[in-house]
Amino acid sequence: MYKYFNNIWLGLSTIAIGLKITIEHLFTKNVTNQYPEKYHPIKSGDLALNARNRLLLKYDDCNGCNGCVRACPVNCITLETCRVVPGDEAPPLASGKKRGLWVLQYDIDFAKCCFCNLCTEVCPTEAVIMTQEFEYSTSNRDDLLYKFSLMPEEQVIEKREMAAKFAEEQAIKKAAAAKAKAEAAARKAAEANNAEGNNAEGNNAEGNNAEGNNAEGNNAEGNNAEGNNAEGNNAKTL
Numbered sequence: 080m081y082k083y084f085n086n087i088w089l090g091l092s093t094i095a096i097g098l099k100i101t102i103e104h105l106f107t108k109n110v111t112n113q114y115p116e117k118y119h120p121i122k123s124g125d126l127a128l129n130a131r132n133r134l135l136l137k138y139d140d141c142n143g144c145n146g147c148v149r150a151c152p153v154n155c156i157t158l159e160t161c162r163v164v165p166g167d168e169a170p171p172l173a174s175g176k177k178r179g180l181w182v183l184q185y186d187i188d189f190a191k192c193c194f195c196n197l198c199t200e201v202c203p204t205e206a207v208i209m210t211q212e213f214e215y216s217t218s219n220r221d222d223l224l225y226k227f228s229l230m231p232e233e234q235v236i237e238k239r240e241m242a243a244k245f246a247e248e249q250a251i252k253k254a255a256a257a258k259a260k261a262e263a264a265a266r267k268a269a270e271a272n273n274a275e276g277n278n279a280e281g282n283n284a285e286g287n288n289a290e291g292n293n294a295e296g297n298n299a300e301g302n303n304a305e306g307n308n309a310e311g312n313n314a315k316t317l
């Protein structure tokens with residue numbers, strides 16, 4: 080009997096404790112927001128430093144080195160560059176260094192990006208960075224392709240044409256230099272052959288002279304010997 084009434088008392092007391100906590104919260108200030116109806120803007124520094132959000136390219140800082148493209152494990156960065164040809168005026172990088180490449184196209188497809196952060200780690204100029212922006216969801220995948228190049232289309236075409244023309248001129252110059260080098264080498268080889276031929280002729284002439292002299296000498300010796308013999312014979316006769 081005691082146990083029966085004790086259980087009823089425990090049940091009622093725990094209900095009272097639970098209701099007390101609930102009633103207290105009816106009169107305290109809300110700590111949750113009904114996102115996205117009620118928006119709580121993220122202030123700089125609110126997110127953790129290693130938070131993975133939307134990337135941003137600081138276009139004037141990018142030197143087109145291709146490091147981020149090589150590092151990206153899912154190939155979601157598309158980069159097109161062309162060299163700044165001699166005579167073309169290019170603004171320096173934000174760091175003050177000379178710009179060697181125009182960045183014609185720099186796209187990131189955030190539908191593919193896995194937010195590994197490798198691109199920001201390898202970037203030598205800190206041109207690509209993580210922002211605090213994380214609210215960019217959309218129902219259209221095409222909207223997730225972000226184009227960061229600030230170069231107008233007509234200027235892109237102009238830079239491509241200038242780079243192609245310069246490459247063509249360089250190829251012609253290179254071919255001409257290679258041809259001149261080959262001709263010079265052939266000329267040098269021909270001169271060396273001529274010199275060898277002359278030496279061989281000279282040697283033959285010397286050889287012939289020597290042989291002739293020897294023959295003449297031998298004949299003279301023979302004649303002398305014969306003469307002596309004749310003289311000898313004469314003596315005997317006498």
Ligand code: SF4
Nearest residue numbers: 151192193195196198
């Ligand atoms: S965060 Fe990773 S996946 Fe996304 S663009 Fe950078 S390297 Fe590629």
Ligand code: SF4
Nearest residue numbers: 141142144145147202
């Ligand atoms: S964003 Fe950085 S790593 Fe990528 S091409 Fe530009 S300078 Fe190189």
